[in-house]
Amino acid sequence: MAENREEDVRLGANKYRETQPIGTSAQTDKDYKEPPPAPLFEPGELKSWSFYRAGIAEFVATFLFLYITILTVMGVSRAPNKCASVGIQGIAWAFGGMIFALVYCTAGISGGHINPAVTFGLFLARKLSLTRAIFYMIMQCLGAICGAGVVKGFQVGPYQRLGGGANTVAHGYTKGAGLGAEIIGTFVLVYTVFSATDAKRSARDSHVPILAPLPIGFAVFLVHLATIPITGTGINPARSLGAAIIYNKDHAWDDHWVFWVGPFIGAALAAVYHQIVIRAIPFKSGRA
Template identity: 35%
Template sequence: MTNIQRGLAELIGTFWLVFGGCGAAVLACNFPAAGIGFAGVALAFGLTVLTMAYTIGHISGCHLNPAVTLGLWAGGRFSGKDIPLYVIAQVLGAVIAAYLLYFIASGQSGWEMGAFAANGFGEHSPGKYSLVAGVTMEVVMTFMFLIVIMGATDKRAPAGFAPIAIGLALTLIHLVSIPVTNTSVNPARSTGQALVVGGWAIEQLWVFWVAPLIGGILGGVVYKALGADATVRPPVEGEAL
Protein backbone atom coordinates (compact mmCIF):
# COMPACT_ATOMS: atom_id res chain seq x y z
CA MET A 1 0.00 0.00 0.00
CA THR A 2 1.15 3.55 -0.71
CA ASN A 3 1.41 6.19 2.00
CA ILE A 4 -1.53 8.05 0.44
CA GLN A 5 -3.70 4.94 0.68
CA ARG A 6 -2.69 4.26 4.26
CA GLY A 7 -3.18 7.86 5.32
CA LEU A 8 -6.58 8.04 3.65
CA ALA A 9 -7.61 4.80 5.35
CA GLU A 10 -6.64 6.25 8.74
CA LEU A 11 -8.56 9.46 7.98
CA ILE A 12 -11.71 7.55 7.00
CA GLY A 13 -11.43 5.16 9.91
CA THR A 14 -10.96 7.92 12.49
CA PHE A 15 -13.82 9.86 10.91
CA TRP A 16 -16.04 6.82 11.45
CA LEU A 17 -14.87 6.42 15.04
CA VAL A 18 -15.73 10.02 15.94
CA PHE A 19 -18.86 10.29 13.82
CA GLY A 20 -20.25 7.02 15.18
CA GLY A 21 -19.11 7.24 18.78
CA CYS A 22 -19.51 10.96 19.42
CA GLY A 23 -22.55 10.98 17.16
CA ALA A 24 -24.26 8.54 19.51
CA ALA A 25 -23.50 10.89 22.41
CA VAL A 26 -24.45 14.13 20.65
CA LEU A 27 -27.44 13.01 18.58
CA ALA A 28 -28.99 9.84 20.01
CA CYS A 29 -28.69 10.91 23.63
CA ASN A 30 -30.89 13.92 22.87
CA PHE A 31 -33.79 11.47 22.74
CA PRO A 32 -34.23 9.79 26.16
CA ALA A 33 -36.87 7.52 24.69
CA ALA A 34 -34.11 5.87 22.64
CA GLY A 35 -32.65 4.71 25.95
CA ILE A 36 -29.07 4.24 24.81
CA GLY A 37 -27.40 6.10 27.72
CA PHE A 38 -23.75 5.52 28.63
CA ALA A 39 -23.99 1.87 27.59
CA GLY A 40 -25.21 2.75 24.12
CA VAL A 41 -22.47 5.32 23.61
CA ALA A 42 -19.85 2.85 24.83
CA LEU A 43 -21.14 0.21 22.41
CA ALA A 44 -21.15 2.72 19.55
CA PHE A 45 -17.44 3.44 20.07
CA GLY A 46 -16.66 -0.27 20.25
CA LEU A 47 -18.60 -1.01 17.08
CA THR A 48 -16.81 1.70 15.11
CA VAL A 49 -13.44 0.16 15.91
CA LEU A 50 -14.64 -3.38 15.28
CA THR A 51 -16.13 -2.54 11.87
CA MET A 52 -13.15 -0.46 10.75
CA ALA A 53 -10.63 -3.07 11.90
CA TYR A 54 -12.19 -5.58 9.53
CA THR A 55 -12.51 -2.92 6.80
CA ILE A 56 -9.13 -1.16 6.76
CA GLY A 57 -6.93 -3.30 9.01
CA HIS A 58 -5.26 -4.79 5.93
CA ILE A 59 -4.63 -1.33 4.49
CA SER A 60 -3.29 0.82 7.32
CA GLY A 61 -3.49 -1.37 10.41
CA CYS A 62 -6.54 0.63 11.61
CA HIS A 63 -4.89 2.58 14.42
CA LEU A 64 -7.44 5.47 14.44
CA ASN A 65 -5.65 6.95 17.42
CA PRO A 66 -2.27 8.71 17.94
CA ALA A 67 -1.86 6.89 21.27
CA VAL A 68 -2.23 3.54 19.51
CA THR A 69 0.23 4.57 16.81
CA LEU A 70 2.85 5.61 19.37
CA GLY A 71 2.13 2.57 21.52
CA LEU A 72 2.67 0.20 18.60
CA TRP A 73 5.89 2.04 17.77
CA ALA A 74 7.06 1.69 21.38
CA GLY A 75 6.18 -1.99 21.25
CA GLY A 76 8.20 -2.59 18.08
CA ARG A 77 5.20 -3.06 15.81
CA PHE A 78 5.30 0.18 13.80
CA SER A 79 7.90 2.30 12.03
CA GLY A 80 8.66 5.68 13.57
CA LYS A 81 8.96 7.35 10.17
CA ASP A 82 5.25 6.82 9.55
CA ILE A 83 4.05 8.37 12.83
CA PRO A 84 3.52 11.92 11.42
CA LEU A 85 1.46 10.62 8.48
CA TYR A 86 -0.81 8.59 10.75
CA VAL A 87 -1.27 11.26 13.41
CA ILE A 88 -2.08 14.00 10.88
CA ALA A 89 -4.59 11.74 9.09
CA GLN A 90 -6.22 10.72 12.36
CA VAL A 91 -6.62 14.31 13.58
CA LEU A 92 -8.02 15.44 10.22
CA GLY A 93 -10.55 12.61 10.22
CA ALA A 94 -11.65 13.47 13.75
CA VAL A 95 -11.97 17.19 13.01
CA ILE A 96 -14.03 16.59 9.86
CA ALA A 97 -16.35 14.27 11.78
CA ALA A 98 -16.76 16.73 14.66
CA TYR A 99 -17.69 19.64 12.40
CA LEU A 100 -20.06 17.48 10.37
CA LEU A 101 -21.76 16.40 13.61
CA TYR A 102 -22.06 20.06 14.60
CA PHE A 103 -23.64 20.89 11.23
CA ILE A 104 -26.20 18.10 11.62
CA ALA A 105 -26.93 18.66 15.31
CA SER A 106 -27.41 22.42 14.88
CA GLY A 107 -30.17 21.68 12.38
CA GLN A 108 -32.49 20.72 15.23
CA SER A 109 -34.86 23.44 16.39
CA GLY A 110 -33.82 24.84 19.77
CA TRP A 111 -30.60 22.80 19.86
CA GLU A 112 -27.95 23.81 22.40
CA MET A 113 -24.36 22.60 22.11
CA GLY A 114 -23.65 21.74 25.74
CA ALA A 115 -20.50 19.67 26.18
CA PHE A 116 -20.80 18.21 22.65
CA ALA A 117 -19.10 14.97 23.78
CA ALA A 118 -15.89 16.87 24.57
CA ASN A 119 -13.55 15.54 27.22
CA GLY A 120 -12.98 17.34 30.50
CA PHE A 121 -12.12 17.24 34.16
CA GLY A 122 -13.27 19.18 37.21
CA GLU A 123 -16.54 20.97 36.52
CA HIS A 124 -16.43 19.67 32.93
CA SER A 125 -16.20 16.03 33.99
CA PRO A 126 -19.60 14.27 33.79
CA GLY A 127 -19.11 13.15 37.40
CA LYS A 128 -17.09 16.22 38.47
CA TYR A 129 -13.87 14.22 38.89
CA SER A 130 -10.57 16.00 39.56
CA LEU A 131 -7.64 16.52 37.20
CA VAL A 132 -5.64 13.83 39.02
CA ALA A 133 -8.50 11.34 38.75
CA GLY A 134 -8.92 12.14 35.07
CA VAL A 135 -5.24 11.78 34.23
CA THR A 136 -5.01 8.51 36.14
CA MET A 137 -8.05 7.09 34.38
CA GLU A 138 -6.82 8.09 30.92
CA VAL A 139 -3.33 6.67 31.47
CA VAL A 140 -4.61 3.37 32.89
CA MET A 141 -7.30 2.87 30.26
CA THR A 142 -5.01 3.66 27.34
CA PHE A 143 -2.32 1.41 28.84
CA MET A 144 -4.77 -1.50 29.01
CA PHE A 145 -6.10 -0.74 25.53
CA LEU A 146 -2.58 -1.17 24.12
CA ILE A 147 -2.10 -4.38 26.08
CA VAL A 148 -5.29 -5.78 24.53
CA ILE A 149 -4.40 -4.55 21.04
CA MET A 150 -0.91 -6.02 21.08
CA GLY A 151 -2.03 -9.25 22.68
CA ALA A 152 -4.97 -9.76 20.32
CA THR A 153 -2.76 -9.18 17.27
CA ASP A 154 0.09 -11.37 18.55
CA LYS A 155 1.00 -14.28 16.29
CA ARG A 156 0.09 -16.67 19.12
CA ALA A 157 -3.45 -15.28 19.49
CA PRO A 158 -6.41 -16.88 17.65
CA ALA A 159 -6.44 -15.59 14.09
CA GLY A 160 -9.26 -13.34 12.91
CA PHE A 161 -10.67 -12.42 16.31
CA ALA A 162 -8.54 -9.37 17.11
CA PRO A 163 -11.14 -6.79 16.00
CA ILE A 164 -13.73 -8.33 18.30
CA ALA A 165 -11.45 -8.26 21.33
CA ILE A 166 -10.34 -4.71 20.59
CA GLY A 167 -13.87 -3.44 19.97
CA LEU A 168 -15.11 -5.00 23.20
CA ALA A 169 -12.14 -3.55 25.08
CA LEU A 170 -13.01 -0.05 23.86
CA THR A 171 -16.63 -0.61 24.88
CA LEU A 172 -15.54 -1.63 28.39
CA ILE A 173 -13.19 1.34 28.62
CA HIS A 174 -16.08 3.70 27.88
CA LEU A 175 -18.40 1.99 30.35
CA VAL A 176 -15.88 2.61 33.12
CA SER A 177 -14.49 6.02 32.21
CA ILE A 178 -17.33 8.05 30.65
CA PRO A 179 -18.35 9.37 34.11
CA VAL A 180 -14.77 10.49 34.81
CA THR A 181 -13.55 12.22 31.61
CA ASN A 182 -16.23 11.43 29.02
CA THR A 183 -13.57 8.98 27.80
CA SER A 184 -10.81 10.05 25.50
CA VAL A 185 -7.99 7.44 25.33
CA ASN A 186 -7.59 9.06 21.90
CA PRO A 187 -6.07 12.51 21.35
CA ALA A 188 -7.53 12.81 17.83
CA ARG A 189 -11.08 12.13 19.07
CA SER A 190 -10.61 14.77 21.80
CA THR A 191 -9.19 17.36 19.40
CA GLY A 192 -12.13 17.33 17.01
CA GLN A 193 -14.74 17.90 19.71
CA ALA A 194 -12.59 20.50 21.53
CA LEU A 195 -12.18 22.61 18.40
CA VAL A 196 -15.95 22.76 17.94
CA VAL A 197 -16.68 23.55 21.60
CA GLY A 198 -13.77 25.98 22.06
CA GLY A 199 -13.05 27.73 25.37
CA TRP A 200 -12.71 25.31 28.26
CA ALA A 201 -12.45 22.26 25.98
CA ILE A 202 -9.36 23.66 24.25
CA GLU A 203 -7.86 24.75 27.58
CA GLN A 204 -8.19 21.19 28.93
CA LEU A 205 -7.21 19.44 25.69
CA TRP A 206 -3.56 19.03 26.74
CA VAL A 207 -4.61 16.41 29.28
CA PHE A 208 -6.21 14.31 26.57
CA TRP A 209 -3.02 14.32 24.55
CA VAL A 210 -0.50 13.84 27.33
CA ALA A 211 -2.28 11.14 29.38
CA PRO A 212 -3.28 8.83 26.48
CA LEU A 213 0.15 9.11 24.86
CA ILE A 214 1.83 8.16 28.14
CA GLY A 215 -0.55 5.25 28.62
CA GLY A 216 -0.14 4.06 25.04
CA ILE A 217 3.66 4.13 25.14
CA LEU A 218 3.71 2.35 28.50
CA GLY A 219 1.33 -0.31 27.17
CA GLY A 220 3.49 -0.93 24.12
CA VAL A 221 6.68 -1.19 26.17
CA VAL A 222 5.14 -3.50 28.78
CA TYR A 223 3.57 -5.87 26.25
CA LYS A 224 6.83 -6.03 24.32
CA ALA A 225 8.51 -7.13 27.56
CA LEU A 226 5.77 -9.69 28.23
CA GLY A 227 5.79 -11.17 24.73
CA ALA A 228 9.46 -10.99 23.85
CA ASP A 229 10.43 -14.47 22.71
CA ALA A 230 11.29 -16.24 19.49
CA THR A 231 7.68 -17.19 18.70
CA VAL A 232 6.56 -13.59 18.19
CA ARG A 233 6.70 -12.39 14.61
CA PRO A 234 8.95 -9.40 13.76
CA PRO A 235 7.39 -5.97 13.20
CA VAL A 236 5.38 -5.74 9.98
CA GLU A 237 4.69 -2.49 8.12
CA GLY A 238 1.00 -1.68 8.27
CA GLU A 239 0.28 -4.49 10.72
CA ALA A 240 -3.39 -4.62 11.67
CA LEU A 241 -3.81 -2.64 14.90
Protein backbone atom coordinates in the same frame (compact mmCIF):
# COMPACT_ATOMS: atom_id res chain seq x y z
CA MET B 1 -29.52 -46.22 -6.77
CA ALA B 2 -29.76 -45.11 -3.16
CA GLU B 3 -27.53 -48.00 -2.11
CA ASN B 4 -24.87 -46.94 -4.63
CA ARG B 5 -24.92 -43.38 -3.26
CA GLU B 6 -24.50 -44.63 0.29
CA GLU B 7 -21.56 -46.76 -0.85
CA ASP B 8 -19.95 -43.73 -2.54
CA VAL B 9 -20.30 -41.68 0.65
CA ARG B 10 -18.80 -44.47 2.75
CA LEU B 11 -15.83 -44.91 0.41
CA GLY B 12 -15.30 -41.14 0.22
CA ALA B 13 -15.31 -40.82 4.00
CA ASN B 14 -12.66 -43.52 4.26
CA LYS B 15 -10.56 -42.04 1.48
CA TYR B 16 -10.58 -38.44 2.76
CA ARG B 17 -10.15 -38.78 6.48
CA GLU B 18 -9.90 -35.82 8.85
CA THR B 19 -6.17 -35.23 9.15
CA GLN B 20 -6.26 -32.67 11.97
CA PRO B 21 -8.17 -33.44 15.16
CA ILE B 22 -10.19 -30.61 16.65
CA GLY B 23 -8.82 -29.22 19.91
CA THR B 24 -5.44 -28.30 21.35
CA SER B 25 -3.77 -31.18 19.58
CA ALA B 26 -4.56 -29.47 16.28
CA GLN B 27 -1.65 -27.11 16.82
CA THR B 28 0.87 -27.19 14.04
CA ASP B 29 4.62 -26.86 13.93
CA LYS B 30 4.24 -23.50 12.23
CA ASP B 31 7.56 -21.72 12.36
CA TYR B 32 7.75 -18.41 14.15
CA LYS B 33 10.21 -15.75 13.12
CA GLU B 34 10.37 -12.46 14.96
CA PRO B 35 9.68 -9.72 12.41
CA PRO B 36 12.54 -7.23 12.13
CA PRO B 37 11.98 -3.82 13.76
CA ALA B 38 10.79 -1.08 11.47
CA PRO B 39 13.44 1.50 10.56
CA LEU B 40 13.22 4.83 12.34
CA PHE B 41 13.19 6.77 9.08
CA GLU B 42 12.09 5.23 5.79
CA PRO B 43 12.13 7.93 3.10
CA GLY B 44 11.26 5.36 0.44
CA GLU B 45 7.75 5.16 1.86
CA LEU B 46 7.02 8.65 0.59
CA LYS B 47 7.23 7.34 -2.99
CA SER B 48 4.86 4.45 -2.39
CA TRP B 49 1.14 4.62 -3.18
CA SER B 50 0.44 2.13 -0.36
CA PHE B 51 1.78 4.72 2.12
CA TYR B 52 -0.74 7.36 1.02
CA ARG B 53 -3.52 4.79 0.66
CA ALA B 54 -2.96 3.82 4.30
CA GLY B 55 -3.15 7.47 5.36
CA ILE B 56 -6.42 7.92 3.46
CA ALA B 57 -7.81 4.83 5.18
CA GLU B 58 -6.90 6.28 8.59
CA PHE B 59 -8.54 9.61 7.66
CA VAL B 60 -11.80 8.01 6.49
CA ALA B 61 -11.96 5.61 9.44
CA THR B 62 -11.45 8.37 12.01
CA PHE B 63 -13.95 10.57 10.17
CA LEU B 64 -16.63 7.86 10.37
CA PHE B 65 -15.70 7.09 13.97
CA LEU B 66 -16.27 10.68 15.10
CA TYR B 67 -19.42 11.06 13.03
CA ILE B 68 -21.20 8.04 14.51
CA THR B 69 -19.97 8.37 18.08
CA ILE B 70 -20.60 12.11 18.50
CA LEU B 71 -24.11 11.71 17.12
CA THR B 72 -24.67 8.97 19.69
CA VAL B 73 -23.35 11.13 22.54
CA MET B 74 -25.54 14.02 21.47
CA GLY B 75 -28.57 11.78 21.23
CA VAL B 76 -28.09 10.74 24.85
CA SER B 77 -27.51 14.34 25.95
CA ARG B 78 -30.68 15.50 24.17
CA ALA B 79 -32.95 12.89 25.79
CA PRO B 80 -35.02 14.08 28.80
CA ASN B 81 -33.66 11.19 30.89
CA LYS B 82 -31.26 8.27 30.57
CA CYS B 83 -34.08 5.76 30.14
CA ALA B 84 -35.35 7.64 27.09
CA SER B 85 -32.08 7.03 25.21
CA VAL B 86 -29.46 4.37 24.72
CA GLY B 87 -27.68 5.71 27.84
CA ILE B 88 -24.07 5.19 28.81
CA GLN B 89 -24.19 1.57 27.70
CA GLY B 90 -25.32 2.65 24.25
CA ILE B 91 -22.51 5.18 23.99
CA ALA B 92 -20.01 2.50 24.99
CA TRP B 93 -21.44 0.13 22.37
CA ALA B 94 -21.24 2.85 19.71
CA PHE B 95 -17.55 3.47 20.40
CA GLY B 96 -16.64 -0.21 20.75
CA GLY B 97 -18.77 -1.32 17.81
CA MET B 98 -17.37 1.32 15.49
CA ILE B 99 -13.81 0.42 16.43
CA PHE B 100 -14.59 -3.24 15.75
CA ALA B 101 -16.07 -2.46 12.33
CA LEU B 102 -13.44 0.08 11.30
CA VAL B 103 -10.45 -1.98 12.42
CA TYR B 104 -11.91 -4.92 10.51
CA CYS B 105 -12.26 -2.75 7.38
CA THR B 106 -8.86 -1.04 7.51
CA ALA B 107 -6.57 -3.61 9.13
CA GLY B 108 -5.36 -4.86 5.75
CA ILE B 109 -4.71 -1.34 4.45
CA SER B 110 -3.20 0.67 7.30
CA GLY B 111 -3.28 -1.68 10.28
CA GLY B 112 -6.48 -0.06 11.55
CA HIS B 113 -5.00 2.26 14.18
CA ILE B 114 -7.68 5.03 14.15
CA ASN B 115 -6.01 6.46 17.25
CA PRO B 116 -2.73 8.41 17.69
CA ALA B 117 -2.13 6.64 21.01
CA VAL B 118 -2.25 3.24 19.28
CA THR B 119 0.06 4.53 16.57
CA PHE B 120 2.44 5.91 19.21
CA GLY B 121 2.51 2.61 21.11
CA LEU B 122 3.21 0.62 17.95
CA PHE B 123 5.92 3.08 16.98
CA LEU B 124 7.65 2.64 20.36
CA ALA B 125 7.51 -1.12 19.80
CA ARG B 126 9.17 -0.55 16.38
CA LYS B 127 6.16 -1.85 14.47
CA LEU B 128 6.18 1.12 12.10
CA SER B 129 8.53 3.91 11.12
CA LEU B 130 8.50 7.46 12.48
CA THR B 131 7.59 8.67 8.98
CA ARG B 132 4.45 6.55 8.90
CA ALA B 133 3.58 7.22 12.55
CA ILE B 134 3.59 11.02 12.05
CA PHE B 135 1.60 10.72 8.82
CA TYR B 136 -0.99 8.49 10.49
CA MET B 137 -1.42 10.88 13.42
CA ILE B 138 -1.93 13.86 11.12
CA MET B 139 -4.52 12.02 9.03
CA GLN B 140 -6.31 10.75 12.13
CA CYS B 141 -6.59 14.25 13.57
CA LEU B 142 -7.80 15.69 10.27
CA GLY B 143 -10.38 12.92 9.95
CA ALA B 144 -11.61 13.56 13.49
CA ILE B 145 -11.96 17.30 12.87
CA CYS B 146 -13.91 16.68 9.67
CA GLY B 147 -16.16 14.08 11.32
CA ALA B 148 -17.08 16.42 14.17
CA GLY B 149 -17.48 19.27 11.67
CA VAL B 150 -20.04 17.34 9.64
CA VAL B 151 -22.08 16.64 12.78
CA LYS B 152 -22.06 20.35 13.66
CA GLY B 153 -23.02 21.20 10.08
CA PHE B 154 -26.15 19.07 10.41
CA GLN B 155 -27.31 20.70 13.63
CA VAL B 156 -25.39 23.79 14.72
CA GLY B 157 -27.65 24.85 17.59
CA PRO B 158 -28.00 21.45 19.30
CA TYR B 159 -24.29 20.76 18.76
CA GLN B 160 -23.20 23.80 20.76
CA ARG B 161 -25.96 23.43 23.33
CA LEU B 162 -25.30 19.72 23.98
CA GLY B 163 -21.54 19.95 24.31
CA GLY B 164 -20.49 18.65 20.91
CA GLY B 165 -19.15 15.41 22.35
CA ALA B 166 -16.12 17.23 23.76
CA ASN B 167 -14.18 15.49 26.52
CA THR B 168 -13.86 17.21 29.90
CA VAL B 169 -13.06 16.03 33.41
CA ALA B 170 -16.43 15.71 35.16
CA HIS B 171 -17.38 17.77 38.20
CA GLY B 172 -16.33 16.06 41.40
CA TYR B 173 -13.17 14.58 39.88
CA THR B 174 -9.72 16.14 39.94
CA LYS B 175 -7.49 16.51 36.90
CA GLY B 176 -5.27 13.86 38.48
CA ALA B 177 -8.17 11.43 38.58
CA GLY B 178 -8.98 12.19 34.95
CA LEU B 179 -5.34 11.71 33.97
CA GLY B 180 -5.20 8.37 35.78
CA ALA B 181 -8.40 7.19 34.09
CA GLU B 182 -6.99 8.07 30.69
CA ILE B 183 -3.66 6.36 31.38
CA ILE B 184 -5.20 3.10 32.56
CA GLY B 185 -7.92 3.11 29.92
CA THR B 186 -5.41 3.60 27.11
CA PHE B 187 -3.13 0.95 28.60
CA VAL B 188 -6.00 -1.54 28.44
CA LEU B 189 -6.67 -0.65 24.80
CA VAL B 190 -3.08 -0.68 23.54
CA TYR B 191 -2.23 -3.81 25.55
CA THR B 192 -5.17 -5.52 23.85
CA VAL B 193 -3.95 -4.34 20.45
CA PHE B 194 -0.51 -5.84 21.09
CA SER B 195 -1.97 -9.11 22.31
CA ALA B 196 -4.51 -9.45 19.49
CA THR B 197 -1.92 -8.77 16.77
CA ASP B 198 1.08 -10.59 18.27
CA ALA B 199 2.77 -12.72 15.59
CA LYS B 200 4.17 -15.16 18.15
CA ARG B 201 0.72 -15.83 19.57
CA SER B 202 -0.75 -16.28 16.09
CA ALA B 203 1.89 -18.87 15.26
CA ARG B 204 1.59 -20.70 18.59
CA ASP B 205 -2.21 -20.75 18.60
CA SER B 206 -2.71 -21.19 14.87
CA HIS B 207 -5.47 -23.73 15.58
CA VAL B 208 -7.58 -21.00 17.19
CA PRO B 209 -9.19 -18.57 14.75
CA ILE B 210 -8.61 -15.06 16.14
CA LEU B 211 -10.49 -12.06 14.79
CA ALA B 212 -8.30 -9.26 16.12
CA PRO B 213 -10.87 -6.43 15.78
CA LEU B 214 -13.22 -8.20 18.20
CA PRO B 215 -11.10 -8.00 21.39
CA ILE B 216 -9.96 -4.50 20.43
CA GLY B 217 -13.51 -3.25 20.03
CA PHE B 218 -14.58 -5.02 23.21
CA ALA B 219 -11.73 -3.37 25.14
CA VAL B 220 -12.92 0.05 23.92
CA PHE B 221 -16.46 -0.83 25.03
CA LEU B 222 -15.38 -1.87 28.53
CA VAL B 223 -13.13 1.15 29.06
CA HIS B 224 -15.99 3.46 28.08
CA LEU B 225 -18.32 1.78 30.57
CA ALA B 226 -15.77 2.45 33.32
CA THR B 227 -14.60 5.97 32.52
CA ILE B 228 -17.47 7.82 30.78
CA PRO B 229 -18.57 9.23 34.18
CA ILE B 230 -15.03 10.54 34.82
CA THR B 231 -13.77 12.04 31.55
CA GLY B 232 -16.32 11.06 28.95
CA THR B 233 -13.56 8.63 27.92
CA GLY B 234 -10.92 9.95 25.60
CA ILE B 235 -8.21 7.26 25.18
CA ASN B 236 -7.93 8.68 21.65
CA PRO B 237 -6.28 12.11 21.26
CA ALA B 238 -7.66 12.56 17.74
CA ARG B 239 -11.21 11.99 18.94
CA SER B 240 -10.73 14.52 21.77
CA LEU B 241 -9.03 17.07 19.50
CA GLY B 242 -11.63 16.90 16.75
CA ALA B 243 -14.52 17.46 19.15
CA ALA B 244 -12.68 20.24 21.03
CA ILE B 245 -11.79 22.19 17.88
CA ILE B 246 -15.30 22.11 16.44
CA TYR B 247 -17.01 22.76 19.81
CA ASN B 248 -14.38 25.37 20.76
CA LYS B 249 -15.51 26.43 24.25
CA ASP B 250 -13.09 27.43 26.99
CA HIS B 251 -14.02 24.60 29.36
CA ALA B 252 -13.32 22.06 26.61
CA TRP B 253 -9.74 23.35 26.37
CA ASP B 254 -9.11 23.67 30.12
CA ASP B 255 -8.56 19.94 30.58
CA HIS B 256 -7.56 19.10 27.02
CA TRP B 257 -3.96 18.29 27.92
CA VAL B 258 -5.28 15.34 29.97
CA PHE B 259 -6.54 13.72 26.77
CA TRP B 260 -3.11 13.81 25.15
CA VAL B 261 -0.76 13.21 28.06
CA GLY B 262 -2.84 10.39 29.55
CA PRO B 263 -3.25 8.32 26.36
CA PHE B 264 0.39 8.73 25.36
CA ILE B 265 1.60 7.63 28.79
CA GLY B 266 -0.78 4.67 28.75
CA ALA B 267 0.37 3.66 25.26
CA ALA B 268 4.02 3.94 26.27
CA LEU B 269 3.45 1.75 29.34
CA ALA B 270 1.68 -0.86 27.21
CA ALA B 271 4.55 -0.85 24.69
CA VAL B 272 7.13 -1.30 27.48
CA TYR B 273 5.08 -4.08 29.08
CA HIS B 274 4.79 -5.83 25.73
CA GLN B 275 8.51 -5.62 25.03
CA ILE B 276 9.64 -6.73 28.50
CA VAL B 277 7.01 -9.30 29.45
CA ILE B 278 5.08 -10.58 26.46
CA ARG B 279 7.97 -10.92 24.00
CA ALA B 280 10.04 -12.62 26.72
CA ILE B 281 7.66 -15.62 26.69
CA PRO B 282 9.41 -18.45 24.83
CA PHE B 283 7.74 -19.69 21.66
CA LYS B 284 6.40 -23.24 21.72
CA SER B 285 4.55 -24.75 18.79
CA GLY B 286 2.79 -27.09 21.22
CA ARG B 287 2.05 -30.08 19.00
CA ALA B 288 0.48 -32.73 21.20
